[in-house]
Amino acid sequence: xxxxxxxxxxxxxxxxxxxxxxxxxxxxxxxxxxxxxxxxxxxxxxxxxxxxxxxxxxxxxxxxxxxxxxxxxxxxxxxxxxxxxxxxxxxxxxxxxxxxxxxxxxxxxxxxxxxxxxxxxxxxxxxxxxxxxxxxxxxxxxxxxxxxxxxxxxxxxxxxxxxxxxxxxxxxxxxxxxxxxxxxxxxxxxxxxxxxxxxxxxxxxxxxxxxxxxxxxxxxxxxxxxxxxxxxxxxxxxxxxxxxxxxxxxxxxxxxxxxxxxxxxxxxxxxxxxxxxxxxxxxxxxxxxxxxxxxxxxxxxxxxxxxxxxxxxxxxxxxxxxxxxxxxxxxxxxxxxxxxxxxxxxxxxxxxxxxxxxxxxxxxxxxxxxxxxxxxxxxxxxxxxxxxxxxxxxxxxxxxxxxxxxxxxxxxxxxxxxxxxxxxxxxxxxxxxxxxxxxxxxxxxxxx
Amino acid sequence: xxxxxxxxxxxxxxxxxxxxxxxxxxxxxxxxxxxxxxxxxxxxxxxxxxxxxxxxxxxxxxxxxxxxxxxxxxxxxxxxxxxxxxxxxxxxxxxxxxxxxxxxxxxxxxxxxxxxxxxxxxxxxxxxxxxxxxxxxxxxxxxxxxxxxxxxxxxxxxxxxxxxxxxxxxxxxxxxxxxxxxxxxxxxxxxxxxxxxxxxxxxxxxxxxxxxxxxxxxxxxxxxxxxxxxxxxxxxxxxxxxxxxxxxxxxxxxxxxxxxxxxxxxxxxxxxxxxxxxxxxxxxxxxxxxxxxxxxxxxxxxxxxxxxxxxxxxxxxxxxxxxxxxxxxxxxxxxxxxxxxxx
Numbered sequence: 001x002x003x004x005x006x007x008x009x010x011x012x013x014x015x016x017x018x019x020x021x022x023x024x025x026x027x028x029x030x031x032x033x034x035x036x037x038x039x040x041x042x043x044x045x046x047x048x049x050x051x052x053x054x055x056x057x058x059x060x061x062x063x064x065x066x067x068x069x070x071x072x073x074x075x076x077x078x079x080x081x082x083x084x085x086x087x088x089x090x091x092x093x094x095x096x097x098x099x100x101x102x103x104x105x106x107x108x109x110x111x112x113x114x115x116x117x118x119x120x121x122x123x124x125x126x127x128x129x130x131x132x133x134x135x136x137x138x139x140x141x142x143x144x145x146x147x148x149x150x151x152x153x154x155x156x157x158x159x160x161x162x163x164x165x166x167x168x169x170x171x172x173x174x175x176x177x178x179x180x181x182x183x184x185x186x187x188x189x190x191x192x193x194x195x196x197x198x199x200x201x202x203x204x205x206x207x208x209x210x211x212x213x214x215x216x217x218x219x220x221x222x223x224x225x226x227x228x229x230x231x232x233x234x235x236x237x238x239x240x241x242x243x244x245x246x247x248x249x250x251x252x253x254x255x256x257x258x259x260x261x262x263x264x265x266x267x268x269x270x271x272x273x274x275x276x277x278x279x280x281x282x283x284x285x286x287x288x289x290x291x292x293x294x295x296x297x298x299x300x301x302x303x304x305x306x307x308x309x310x311x312x313x314x315x316x317x318x319x320x321x322x323x324x325x326x327x328x329x330x331x332x333x334x335x336x337x338x339x340x341x342x343x344x345x346x347x348x349x350x351x352x353x354x355x356x357x358x359x360x361x362x363x364x365x366x367x368x369x370x371x372x373x374x375x376x377x378x379x380x381x382x383x384x385x386x387x388x389x390x391x392x393x394x395x396x397x398x399x400x401x402x403x404x405x406x407x408x409x410x411x412x413x414x415x416x417x418x419x420x421x422x423x424x425x426x427x428x429x430x431x432x433x434x435x436x437x438x439x440x441x442x443x444x445x446x447x448x
Numbered sequence: 449x450x451x452x453x454x455x456x457x458x459x460x461x462x463x464x465x466x467x468x469x470x471x472x473x474x475x476x477x478x479x480x481x482x483x484x485x486x487x488x489x490x491x492x493x494x495x496x497x498x499x500x501x502x503x504x505x506x507x508x509x510x511x512x513x514x515x516x517x518x519x520x521x522x523x524x525x526x527x528x529x530x531x532x533x534x535x536x537x538x539x540x541x542x543x544x545x546x547x548x549x550x551x552x553x554x555x556x557x558x559x560x561x562x563x564x565x566x567x568x569x570x571x572x573x574x575x576x577x578x579x580x581x582x583x584x585x586x587x588x589x590x591x592x593x594x595x596x597x598x599x600x601x602x603x604x605x606x607x608x609x610x611x612x613x614x615x616x617x618x619x620x621x622x623x624x625x626x627x628x629x630x631x632x633x634x635x636x637x638x639x640x641x642x643x644x645x646x647x648x649x650x651x652x653x654x655x656x657x658x659x660x661x662x663x664x665x666x667x668x669x670x671x672x673x674x675x676x677x678x679x680x681x682x683x684x685x686x687x688x689x690x691x692x693x694x695x696x697x698x699x700x701x702x703x704x705x706x707x708x709x710x711x712x713x714x715x716x717x718x719x720x721x722x723x724x725x726x727x728x729x730x731x732x733x734x735x736x737x738x739x740x741x742x743x744x745x746x747x748x749x750x751x752x753x754x755x756x757x758x759x760x761x762x763x764x765x766x767x768x769x770x771x772x773x774x775x776x777x778x779x780x781x782x783x784x785x786x787x788x789x790x791x
Binding site: 054055056057058059232234235237239241242244245246248249251252265268269272273276277278281282299302303304305306307319320330331334335339340410411413414 | 450451454455458459461462516518519520524598602603604605606607609615616617629630632633634636637706707708710712713716747748751752753756763764
C-alpha cells in the first residue's frame with residue numbers, strides 16, 4: 001500500500017510549479033495546436049503599431065501612425081491604393097493579407113525601452129498582433145526587436161538609425177527599412193568634401209547614448225578618410241536642454257566645422273544655441289565655419305526653424321523625391337491629411353506593405369516563411385528607387401539623401417532641399433564590417 | 449582666462465533661470481508652506497504665453513497665388529498676417545518681430561490669474577495636509593498642465609526667436625581688452641541675465657520697501673501674530689502666490705529665444721530648481737537667488753572638456769554633489785533659517 005497522504009511541503013511544491021506555469025507569459029506557452037504565435041484563425045489579421053504617442057517624439061509617432069493607418073486602408077482596398085499601384089511586386093491585391101481583412105492595434109512606446117517592450121508584449125499577448133511595426137528610437141527598436149524574436153512575431157522597425165539595430169543586436173525576426181549611421185557617413189562624406197574641402201577640423205557634440213556613439217564613430221571614420229582632422233568629441237547628456245556650455249568652447253578650439261550628433265529636441269536646442277553664438281558667421285582657419293547635422297527629420301527641421309538654413313545633413317527619404325513610389329505615397333498621404341509625410345512615416349508605410357507583400361508571396365503568416373520571403377528581396381516603387389533587403393543582416397539598402405536646410409522656403413513644409421541622391425552602391429558595406437560586428441542574426445523563431 | 453569668463457557668463461545665464469524659478473518656489477514655500485511641484489509648469493506656461501502671442505500676431509488670411517504650387521501641385525495659398533494688413537508690412541513685421549518682449553505684457557495678467565486660480569481652486573485645500581500630499585497633488589497638476597499644452601501645441605519644440613535687433617552675438621572680449629573673437633556671447637543671453645536681475649531686484653524691493661511687502665515678510669516670520677493683529681494675511685499670501693507664478697512665467701517668456709519651448713520644459717527645470725532651493729536654504733529668498741547663480745556657474749564649469757575628461761560624468765552630477773556637500777556641512781542650506789521645515 002502506497003502512502004498517498006498530502007503533505008504541506010508537497011502542496012507548496014505543486015503550488016509553486018503551477019504558479020510558475022500560470023505566471024509564464026502566454027506568448028511563450030502558446031497552444032501547441034497553433035503552428036506559430038498568433039496564427040490568424042478568423043477573417044481578420046491584427047497588426048501592432050508601436051509608436052511614441054507621448055513623450056518627446058510624440059509628433060513623430062503621430063506621423064508614423066497616420067502612415068500606418070493609410071497602409072492598412074490601402075491593403076484593405078480602400079482609398080486610392082497609394083504605393084500598391086507602383087510597387088514592383090504585384091502580390092498585393094487590395095483584399096487584405098491572404099484574404100483576411102487587416103486590423104490594427106496601437107501601443108505607446110513613450111520612447112522608453114521598457115514601456116515599448118510592455119506595449120509590444122501587450123499587443124502580442126492580449127490583442128493577438130502578428131507583427132509589430134513603428135518606433136522612433138534605436139534603444140526602443142533593439143528592445144522591441146529582442147522581444148519579438150523571443151515571442152515569435154515579426155518586427156518591422158520604424159525610425160532607428162544606430163548601426164547596432166542591424167549590427168550587434170540584429171535578430172532574425174527583425175527587419176530595418178530605415179538607413180543607418182554608417183550610411184549617413186558614407187553619403188555625406190563626398191558632399192562635405194565637395195562643399196567644404198578636404199582640410200577641415202571637426203568638433204563633435206554627441207548625445208551620450210548608443211545611437212550618438214555609433215553616429216559619431218561613423219561620421220568620424222568617413223570624414224577622417226577624407227582627410228579631415230577630428231579636434232574633439234564631446235559627449236553631452238541626453239537630458240541636456242541648454243548646450244551653451246558645450247558650444248562656447250568650440251569657438252576657440254581650432255575647429256572650423258561643428259558636427260551635431262544629436263536628434264530630436266537635443267538637435268533643435270544645440271543647433272539653436274550654435275546659431276546664437278554666431279558660429280555660422282565666423283571664419284576659422286581662414287575658412288567659413290560650418291555646421292553639419294548628420295541625421296535630419298522634417299519634424300526636427302520644423303522645430304529648428306530658420307536656424308537650419310544652409311546646414312547639411314542626411315535623410316532616409318524625402319517627400320520631394322520624384323520617383324513614382326514617392327509621388328503616389330505623398331499624394332495619398334497629402335490628400336488625406338493635408339501635409340506631406342515625414343521620412344519616419346514613409347518608413348512605417350513601406351514596412352507595413354513589405355510585410356503584407358511577404359505574407360502573400362510566402363503564402364503564410366508564419367514568421368519563418370516571411371523571413372524567407374523578405375531576405376534578399378529586391379523591389380522598387382516604394383520610394384528611393386531600387387531597394388534590396390539584405391538577407392545577411394536584414395538591413396535595407398537604397399539611395400540615401402543628402403539634404404540642406406532650405407535658404408528660401410516657399411511654404412512651411414519646404415524646410416529641406418535635396419542636395420544629392422547618393423546611389424545605393426555608395427552606402428553598401430560588408431555585413432562583417434567592424435562597426436556592425438559582434439552579433440548573430442540567429443534563426444527565425446515562429447513561436448508557439 | 450577667456451574660457452573661464454565664457455563659462456561664468458554661461459553659468460550666470462543658466463543660473464538666471466534657476467534663480468527665478470527657485471525664487472518663486474521659495475516665495476510660495478515661505479508664505480504658504482506649500483511644496484509646489486507645479487512650479488516648473490508655470491515656467492512652461494509662461495513660455496507658451498510667448499508662443500501664443502506669436503501665433504496670434506501671425507493670424508493670417510489666405511490669398512491664392514497661381515504662379516506658385518504647394519506640395520501637391522495645387523496653386524499655393526499665401527498667408528498674410530492681419531497685423532501686416534492693418535498696420536502696413538513694415539510696422540506689422542516689426543510688431544511680429546518683437547512678439548517675445550511684447551509677451552511680457554501679455555503674460556503678466558495671465559500668470560497672475562493662473563496663479564490665483566491654482567491657489568484658490570486647488571492648493572488651498574492642501575495647506576493642512578502633509579507635504580507628501582502637497583507634492584503629489586502639485587506634481588499631478590503639473591502633468592495635467594503639460595498634457596493640456598501638448599494637446600494644443602504638439603510635442604515638437606516651437607521657435608520663439610528674439611527681435612532681430614537683439615539676435616546674434618557680440619564680441620565682449622574686445623570690450624575688456626581680450627583678442628577679437630575671444631569672448632563671443634549671444635545678445636539675448638545677456639538680455640536674459642539683465643532681465644533676471646531686474647525681476648529679482650523688483651521682487652526684493654517690493655518685499656522690502658512696500659507696506660504690502662512688509663506685512664508679507666511679517667507673515668512669513670509669524671503668521672499667527674500677524675493674523676491676530678486683524679490683518680487678512682491669507683489674502684496677501686494668495687496674491688504672493690500669483691506674483692510667484694508671474695515670476696516663473698516671465699522667466700519662461702524670456703527663456704523661449706534661448707531654447708525653443710516645448711511642453712516638457714517645466715519638468716526639465718523642476719528638480720534642479722528644488723535642489724537650488726534646498727542648497728540656498730528652505731524659505732530663504734536671498735539663498736534661492738545665490739544658490740541659483742552658484743549652481744548655474746558650477747554646472748557650466750563641469751561641462752567643460754577639461755572637467756568631463758578629468759572626472760567623467762561630472763557634468764551630470766555636479767549639482768547633486770554640491771547639494772550633498774552643502775547639506776552635510778550646512779544642513780539648513782547656505783542661507784537657511786532656523787526652524788524652517790524642522791518642526
